[in-house]
Amino acid sequence: MTQTILYARVSTSEQTLDHQRTQAEAAGFVIDEVIADHGVSGVTTALRDRDEGKRLFDKLREGDTLVVRWVDRLGRNYQDVTDTIREFMRRGVIIRTVINNMTFDGATTDPMQEAVRDALIAFMAATAQAQAEATKEAQKAGIAAKKDQAPQAYLGRKPSYDRKALDQVTDMLTQGAGTSVIAKAVGLSRQAVLRIKADPVHAEVVLGAWEGREA
The missing domain is CATH 1.10.10 (Arc Repressor Mutant, subunit A)
Incomplete structure (x- = not known):
């Protein structure tokens, strides 16, 4: 029997977790189970190295749907995110995002559709990493300026x-x-x-x- 699993990376609060589940359900997802990592940095910790991330890899089976708020939940950088999505697709898992309702499915065999799908995955993963790096650089610049002043x-x-x-x-x-x-x-x-x-x-x-x- 296939399942729809929501994976969340949250702080430690059940309220925050409830909010993410509510968002997913409001977007039309029927969630069978929630797997969540609490207090884990998505910037420094790969999904496989998170306690519940490991369980997610063990649990997902062919035909299951993995729901995440956005692709940045699936890794710490561009390479990590794209590798994770592709591995799940090879297993026959469908990945869907709450934001923009994107779907990544490995079932297609049409080379043009595959190319478009893979390009979109790469673009989204690169955008997520670029945003994180831009935030870090802005913060570093502010720190340097204050030190100089x-x-x-x-x-x-x-x-x-x-x-x-x-x-x-x-x-x-x-x-x-x-x-x-x-x-x-x-x-x-x-x-x-x-x-x-x-x-x-x-x-x-x-x-x-x-x-x-x-x-």
Whole structure:
């Protein structure tokens, strides 16, 4: 019996997971099961290396439909996303996205349709990676500018977060998680999360200054 499985990469909140399922169902999907990874960075962790991502690879069978909000949920970069989609298609799994209702199916044998499908997969994966890289570069530029303007301004009180915590907060904010949920998951005060949210570049510079001082 075939299944329709929603894979979500969420913060840690069941509410956030419910929101993703609600979005999928509102788009017309009938979901049989939800598989979700919590608190995992999609930028640094391949799908196969995520706890529930491994289970997804084990579970999907020919004829199943895999639903994701967008293709960036399936990997950490262009190569990872395209490899994952193609492997699932070779297995006979249909991949569908909530955003734009895209469908990727390996059943076609028409070479022209295959070419169009593969080009679209490549374009979407490349776009997702480009957007992530552009965000990182903009943040780096902002950090460098602030350091040049007032380097001593960032050597005040030591921040309450370390590198791992800052990365997790930033990732969860990108996914749309609430500040209270993030604070509880990461072990920071809500005020600390709000400060990071208000000025992530400043938060990065503060931490970088202290890392340099303690090196």
